[in-house]
Amino acid sequence: MINQLSWKVGGQQGEGIESTGEIFSMALSRQGYYLYGYRHFSSRIKGGHTNNKIRVSTTATNSISDDLDILVAFDQETIDLNHHELRPGGVIIGDSKFSPKQPEGCTANLFSVPFTEIATDLGTSLMKNMVAVGASSALLGLKVEAFNSVVEQIFSRKGASVVEKNLQAIEAGMEYFKKEAEGSVGDFQLKEADGKSRMFMIGNDAIALGALAGGARFMPAYPITPASEIMEYLIKKLPEYGGTVIQTEDEIAACTMAIGANYAGVRSLTASAGPGLSLMMEAIGLSGITETPLVIVDTQRGGPSTGLPTKQEQSDIFAMIYGTHGEIPKVVITPSTVEEAFYDAVEAFNIAEEYQVPVILVTDLALSLGKQTVEPLDFSKVNIRRGKLNLEEELPELEKSAYFKRYEVTDDGVSKRVIPGMKNGIHHVTGVEHNEQGKPSESPENRKAQMDKRLRKLQELPKVFPSPVYKDERHEEADLLILGFNSTRGTIQEAIPRLEKDGLKVNHGQVRLLHPFPTDELKAMVDKAKKVVVVENNATGQLTQLTKMNLSRGDIQSILKYDGNPFLPSEIHNQCKELF
Amino acid sequence: MATFKDFRNNVKPNWCPGCGDFSVQAAIQRAAANVGIVPEELAVVSGIGCSGRISGYINSYGFHGIHGRALPIAQGVKMANRDLTVIASGGDGDGFAIGMGHTIHSIRRNIDVTYIVMDNQIYGLTKGQTSPRSEMGFKTKSTPAGSIESALGVMELAISAGAGFVAQSFSSDLKELTSIIEQGINHKGFSLINVFSPCVTFNKINTYDWFKENLTSLSTIEGYDPSNRSQAMNTLMEYNGLVTGLIYQDKEKPSYESLVKGFKEEPLAKQDIALDQGQFDKLLTEFM
Ligand SMILES: Cc1ncc(C[n+]2csc(CCOP(=O)(O)OP(=O)(O)O)c2C)c(N)n1
Ligand code: SF4
Numbered sequence: 001m002i003n004q005l006s007w008k009v010g011g012q013q014g015e016g017i018e019s020t021g022e023i024f025s026m027a028l029s030r031q032g033y034y035l036y037g038y039r040h041f042s043s044r045i046k047g048g049h050t051n052n053k054i055r056v057s058t059t060a061t062n063s064i065s066d067d068l069d070i071l072v073a074f075d076q077e078t079i080d081l082n083h084h085e086l087r088p089g090g091v092i093i094g095d096s097k098f099s100p101k102q103p104e105g106c107t108a109n110l111f112s113v114p115f116t117e118i119a120t121d122l123g124t125s126l127m128k129n130m131v132a133v134g135a136s137s138a139l140l141g142l143k144v145e146a147f148n149s150v151v152e153q154i155f156s157r158k159g160a161s162v163v164e165k166n167l168q169a170i171e172a173g174m175e176y177f178k179k180e181a182e183g184s185v186g187d188f189q190l191k192e193a194d195g196k197s198r199m200f201m202i203g204n205d206a207i208a209l210g211a212l213a214g215g216a217r218f219m220p221a222y223p224i225t226p227a228s229e230i231m232e233y234l235i236k237k238l239p240e241y242g243g244t245v246i247q248t249e250d251e252i253a254a255c256t257m258a259i260g261a262n263y264a265g266v267r268s269l270t271a272s273a274g275p276g277l278s279l280m281m282e283a284i285g286l287s288g289i290t291e292t293p294l295v296i297v298d299t300q301r302g303g304p305s306t307g308l309p310t311k312q313e314q315s316d317i318f319a320m321i322y323g324t325h326g327e328i329p330k331v332v333i334t335p336s337t338v339e340e341a342f343y344d345a346v347e348a349f350n351i352a353e354e355y356q357v358p359v360i361l362v363t364d365l366a367l368s369l370g371k372q373t374v375e376p377l378d379f380s381k382v383n384i385r386r387g388k389l390n391l392e393e394e395l396p397e398l399e400k401s402a403y404f405k406r407y408e409v410t411d412d413g414v415s416k417r418v419i420p421g422m423k424n425g426i427h428h429v430t431g432v433e434h435n436e437q438g439k440p441s442e443s444p445e446n447r448k449a450q451m452d453k454r455l456r457k458l459q460e461l462p463k464v465f466p467s468p469v470y471k472d473e474r475h476e477e478a479d480l481l482i483l484g485f486n487s488t489r490g491t492i493q494e495a496i497p498r499l500e501k502d503g504l505k506v507n508h509g510q511v512r513l514l515h516p517f518p519t520d521e522l523k524a525m526v527d528k529a530k531k532v533v534v535v536e537n538n539a540t541g542q543l544t545q546l547t548k549m550n551l552s553r554g555d556i557q558s559i560l561k562y563d564g565n566p567f568l569p570s571e572i573h574n575q576c577k578e579l580f
Numbered sequence: 581m582a583t584f585k586d587f588r589n590n591v592k593p594n595w596c597p598g599c600g601d602f603s604v605q606a607a608i609q610r611a612a613a614n615v616g617i618v619p620e621e622l623a624v625v626s627g628i629g630c631s632g633r634i635s636g637y638i639n640s641y642g643f644h645g646i647h648g649r650a651l652p653i654a655q656g657v658k659m660a661n662r663d664l665t666v667i668a669s670g671g672d673g674d675g676f677a678i679g680m681g682h683t684i685h686s687i688r689r690n691i692d693v694t695y696i697v698m699d700n701q702i703y704g705l706t707k708g709q710t711s712p713r714s715e716m717g718f719k720t721k722s723t724p725a726g727s728i729e730s731a732l733g734v735m736e737l738a739i740s741a742g743a744g745f746v747a748q749s750f751s752s753d754l755k756e757l758t759s760i761i762e763q764g765i766n767h768k769g770f771s772l773i774n775v776f777s778p779c780v781t782f783n784k785i786n787t788y789d790w791f792k793e794n795l796t797s798l799s800t801i802e803g804y805d806p807s808n809r810s811q812a813m814n815t816l817m818e819y820n821g822l823v824t825g826l827i828y829q830d831k832e833k834p835s836y837e838s839l840v841k842g843f844k845e846e847p848l849a850k851q852d853i854a855l856d857q858g859q860f861d862k863l864l865t866e867f868m
Contacts (some may be wrong), residue, residue: 030868109795121612199867209863215853220652220661235702239842242851249685253652256645258654260625263643264664265849286646346649358809379860384853401590401639419849420641420664421625428636430644431628439591439636440644 013072021052034194062490134173210345217243288328312565600777627670648679743773798825
């Protein structure tokens with residue numbers, strides 16, 4: 001019996017590869033296994049190789065694995081492209097329809113199972129993915145009952161007989177494979193899981209759910225990979241809560257519409273990836289100078305321009321921090337797990353309103369689209385804080401022809417905020433430099449007072465933000481400190497025990513607040529380490545540069561990967577080892 | 581009841597003496613009073629340009645945004661609080677060049693915003709370059725040899741894009757302009773009002789006298805029916821777009837807000853945003 005394994009299904013895009021992975025993993029999730037998925041796909045809908053790699057484990061896991069135990073193939077290309085990942089003794093299960101062939105040098109066990117034929121005999125070739133799920137589940141020692149609730153959920157709309165047929169297809173796949181493989185494969189039987197039902201979701205789901213729980217009720221957005229799931233979830237849910245999603249004509253409209261709604265008192269967000277973020281820059285500055293709360297989600301993907309639109313990258317750091325012209329207070333939050341993405345989404349709205357600033361909530365493609373097991377989220381940790389927003393119907397009367405001091409200079413830099421409609425709250429809002437009432441002013445004294453006021457707002461944020469750095473500090477004095485952000489956390493965590501085995505003392509920090517930079521927090525960590533290395537999915541080492549600059553420490557090194565794929569634990573392990 | 585004076589503030593506009601925008605400001609103030617709202621119920625959102633300054637010159641909630649983006653900001657405000665009267669405003673460069681995409685899509689979307697364009701056929705704030713409304717041959721700083729691009733027929737474009745309210749006016753005619761703005765505010769859905777608002781400093785062709793000579797009031801055209809879309813189109817073509825009055829209105833066209841599933845009469849901004857434990861738990865089970 002084993003504790004964990006890695007399973008991959010591949011074929012042509014549009015051929016049900018997604019649903020094969022989905023059904024397989026949902027069933028395992030409901031048995032209490034922990035899962036971590038990564039989708040490889042292309043920027044086209046039909047055709048082109050796609051695959052879904054899923055890690056299954058009896059304990060929490062947050063990373064893809066180096067190798068592969070089982071490869072389910074719907075075409076020869078899947079075998080040719082992926083067999084090198086298979087560990088010795090691994091298994092390939094291919095549809096007999098394409099007569100799967102063992103590539104040269106491949107030592108895996110190849111089984112040909114008539115997915116399509118069995119499915120056709122049972123009624124429709126569409127069920128071939130069910131047969132495939134069945135065949136590979138037999139290897140894991142699963143029983144068809146494990147699929148009852150999932151199949152019921154997916155197909156009950158189509159009637160009881162469809163549910164029944166699909167379960168039969170799974171069972172037929174299991175039976176066929178068991179006979180075929182009898183005694184000829186190693187141990188793929190998973191130890192029983194704890195049977196607890198956990199959540200299984202992608203980062204984008206968590207952000208959308210966090211936005212909803214965090215009180216967002218309006219989302220203007222323009223579709224883009226890998227952000228669209230956020231708007232797609234919210235368009236389903238928001239109407240039940242009085243709100244809505246508008247698909248705008250572009251990201252400039254999306255961002256400025258969100259600004260308009262926030263100004264008028266509704267928590268509003270937009271979400272995009274690099275190309276959209278680039279278009280929003282001027283508007284982000286508007287949010288900054290007008291002190292209008294705003295939440296933007298940036299799901300990083302391969303850039304620049306259209307770049308690698310469906311691939312993993314973490315190269316928007318500088319764009320997010322420095323992209324806007326002029327100088328504004330701005331917050332950049334980088335959750336590193338799906339669970340964090342949820343709580344950080346809630347927090348993004350609180351911070352945006354408490355400090356009256358734009359907040360960019362950042363993921364990368366692996367975090368946005370990778371499906372992970374999440375422990376049930378805690379409602380008691382969801383709280384809504386609106387800062388100095390005044391929601392009363394009426395304010396004290398103002399002096400004749402004076403405006404409400406929306407931009408009153410205060411010690412903490414944050415001024416009282418009122419929304420349109422409020423009696424005695426009239427004020428002007430402008431992206432032009434303005435005085436306390438919001439009226440345009442070019443006076444040097446006023447400029448300085450307003451600029452200082454705005455920039456003062458976030459000074460304390462790194463101190464009050466919930467764990468600006470996720471820390472795994474095992475050693476008072478470490479040989480190595482590994483730093484990363486977003487989805488690399490699980491992979492780094494997986495590399496650390498290997499490095500420790502090699503005799504190195506390793507600490508780990510995952511930066512969760514990129515801006516304002518948690519300098520003090522990181523300095524304490526960095527000072528304890530002989531060497532510091534930053535692991536990041538980009539070519540120029542943006543987080544490395546940021547860390548060097550903020551900590552004034554020149555010897556910080558980088559491990560970079562920018563070929564479109566996430567790091568493997570072995571890559572981090574090996575490259576860290578090379579530093580010594 | 582508020583009067584137009586209640587919509588005045590103490591800010592002195594920095595427009596050139598004689599600029600057409602003064603009358604647009606006055607017309608908005610009068611129309612707001614005439615439709616029976618009080619200053620805090622009005623939000624004026626404006627773009628960047630000489631004209632964009634208008635939101636600062638009206639005693640109401642005002643949002644002076646970025647160049648070309650008054651419309652999406654205004655739509656966000658309206659979606660957040662549908663009790664507000666929302667006016668978007670700006671220049672012809674703002675709305676028909678950099679912001680043209682938003683103009684067309686605001687028409688399609690049909691959120692209840694009244695959009696007032698101060699059309700001076702030139703860029704005022706940047707000191708006299710060509711605009712999408714400048715006629716062929718028009719000489720400006722950026723077209724010293726005369727414009728070689730044709731002027732955009734925005735009223736025709738709006739009607740063909742499906743606009744439910746299309747009107748045009750002239751800033752000298754305060755009475756008609758005020759009435760048109762009132763009608764625009766009362767129209768349930770997006771309304772586009774293009775106002776010929778001369779730039780006395782940089783446009784020496786399209787002057788007050790020029791407009792007086794060249795504009796035809798629709799009220800003088802016998803049998804003109806603003807609910808007749810093809811007549812509206814034909815008339816615009818016949819007069820090369822130089823008409824004033826309510827050009828086209830479709831009173832039946834449903835506004836965006838009225839079509840949004842579950843969208844309540846109570847403004848979104850006033851609704852409770854906290855979930856309860858039961859709602860939250862239900863949301864979680866969908867991922868189990
Ligand atoms: C993104 C951007 N590009 C350019 C400008 C410079 N700019 C300010 S106003 C303006 C055009 C003004 O013309 P119009 O919109 O017709 O307004 P008017 O000044 O004539 O009222 C331009 C190009 C800007 N503010 N922002
Ligand atoms: S430059 Fe032209 S548009 Fe601008 S204020 Fe002067 S007259 Fe008006």
